[in-house]
Amino acid sequence: MNDFFRLPFFFDEDKLVKDLEKCLSLNWTDHFNQRDYNGDWKSISLRSISGNITDANAHPGAEYKDTALLQQCSYFAEVIESINCEKEAIRLLSLTPGSIIKTHVDQELGYSDGYFRLHIPIQTNPDVDFIVNSNDLRMKPGECWYANFSLPHSVANRGTINRIHLVIDCKRNNWSDEVFAESGYCFDLEKQMQSKKxxxxxxxxxxxxxxxxxxxxxxxxxxxxxxxxx
CATH class of the missing domain: 1.10.287 (Helix Hairpins)
Known part of the structure; x- marks a missing residue:
């Protein structure tokens, strides 16, 4: 159960889409790690290391700044504010039809590492395969999902529209411990896995x-x- 789960939040799909529309005509950047995907995987930043919307780098523990774009997206700001912990990189990630993010792992993105990544789908379709540790996650617009991205994961968009998620990187704290416990996270299992490591x-x-x-x-x-x- 610690590999992934849906958090007890649900955000307004229409409001998410309205803020997304403000971003679609802007300069989205190709994902920097081009060996990890085939097709088009692009991002635009709401919070980044440089404070620029084209800066998609995400390194746990770095210093981050809100971008000017976040100030124009009031509902995104409301959603982000509701996540009651320190935020790191915050991006919109878009995967076009026919594109594939290859199986890979991300360093230090399991909850036990002190950092965690949340996905909030804004625009998606039933033909998106989001695989984490051999499990296919069925994410719907407005939901909020955690996954341990230090495990092998991949995404394939086999549909006809872009898959676009709001992706929020966070630092673990007491609030997140309470929310994760409510969502089914097993802290005893975490301790066992840490000792095995x-x-x-x-x-x-x-x-x-x-x-x-x-x-x-x-x-x-x-x-x-x-x-x-x-």
């Missing part, structure tokens, strides 16, 4: 199994396991 014998076994797989995703996970042991 720190067990050198268990980690060595995991790395051996991943080396046998000999895939790009397996190699990324090996790097992640080794960096967490430093």
């Amino acid at each position: 720190q067990d050198p014998e268990t980690m060595a076994k995991m790395i051996t199994e991943l080396e046998r797989m000999d895939t790009d995703t397996a190699r990324q996970l090996i790097d992640q396991l080794r960096s967490s042991a430093v």
Whole structure:
């Protein structure tokens, strides 16, 4: 259950779309990590390291600034304000029909790392496959989802319209602990997983199994396991 779940919030789809419309004619930037996708995966920032809308970089622990665009999107600002913790990168991410985000992992984006990423779908369709750790998440407009993106994940838009999400990176705090507990997050399981991470014998076994797989995703996970042991 700790891999992903829907949070107990639901936002107004019409208001989300109205703010999205203010952004569609602006300069959206190709996602910087082009090896991770095929097709068109673009972003525009509401909060970024430089404060510019074209700055899509997201690094846990960096300093972030609201962009001028956020001031024009009052409902986005209301949604963001309702998430009662410190915010890092905040972006709109658009994936065009026929585009695929390849299976990959993101460093330090599990809740136990102290950071977490939320997805709020604004525009989507039933033919979007959002896969996290081999599970297909069915996200609907206005919902708010957490997933542990340090696990293997991918997205394929097999529909006819762009899939556009509001994506909010946050720092864990007491408020988020309470909300996650309400949503079904198991803190005992988190402790167990943390202790396994720190067990050198268990980690060595995991790395051996991943080396046998000999895939790009397996190699990324090996790097992640080794960096967490430093």
